[in-house]
Amino acid sequence: MKKIRLKDKEFELFIPENDIRDAIRRMANQIEADVKGTDPLFVGILNGAFMFVSELMSFLDGPYELTFARYSSYRGTSTTGMVNEIMPIRVDIKDRPLILLEDIIDTGYTMQFVMNKLREQGASSVKLATMLFKPAALKCDLKPDYVGLQIPNDFIVGHGLDYDEAGRAFRDIYKVIY
Template structure:
């Protein structure tokens, strides 16, 4: 597949690197949750790619559910206000929950989500994220499984978008400011 690479300043994480990191994360998750009732909770829309590829590396007994929360509008910065757009179908009582995220930016949304899911009676709630921007953190959020720490740039690909574009890229790249500063 060909891409217009002029839209990107730099490719940060290649498709091969993503696959290798997901293998490592899945191995650790399988070890840590062996014999337990694990529910993967994907955060829509960005985590679709991470969730699908991570879940395929899990035992067939691992279940999945989806939640959509948002602190973004159509721009490149978090608004800081968290809204539930789609809630979970599963009952979390007594279950081990692993939130699967594409990226941790400010931490505001994820901090809110951790508190919300813990209040629902889960046995445990942990986080797996492919990407984290340590310099963007406003709230310190504990992350049990982390793929890559990246710089505080606006990135797209592998589920991450700008105005609903670029999600299907198999890699993560810095979006060139000319694309969104127009």
């Protein structure tokens, strides 16, 4: 089994890159069918979703508009419970359908906060696409519209996901070994 070490933790291979890409391709096909005839604004949520956003948009291959925003609620391996807006959306969202592109949904608090805020700011609709979803970790009323892969409640890194900013560049996803 392939393993990596980041800071004080060891991780083992969990999801190979090919499985991730296949899931993203399936999601892109579903999104493309759903948005046909509309002009959605895709919003990549930084930092973690950068690899997911790049791959998803390459599969969509259309004249779609893409922007980025950044929110934070994590320190180390756990959530702080507070959402900080680090980089707001800098595009007019009034009366636009939005599709948020997130790397992972676990507690759901950050995306629930962001989606409510964007609705209040006048988006005509707000949908959520996530590369990974941990239903067992969900602590609020949030249902992603598009899910790449459902996973158990393990701490993971790679493919954009980090442990204290380390490990984002791995193409595969690794889970912590306890």
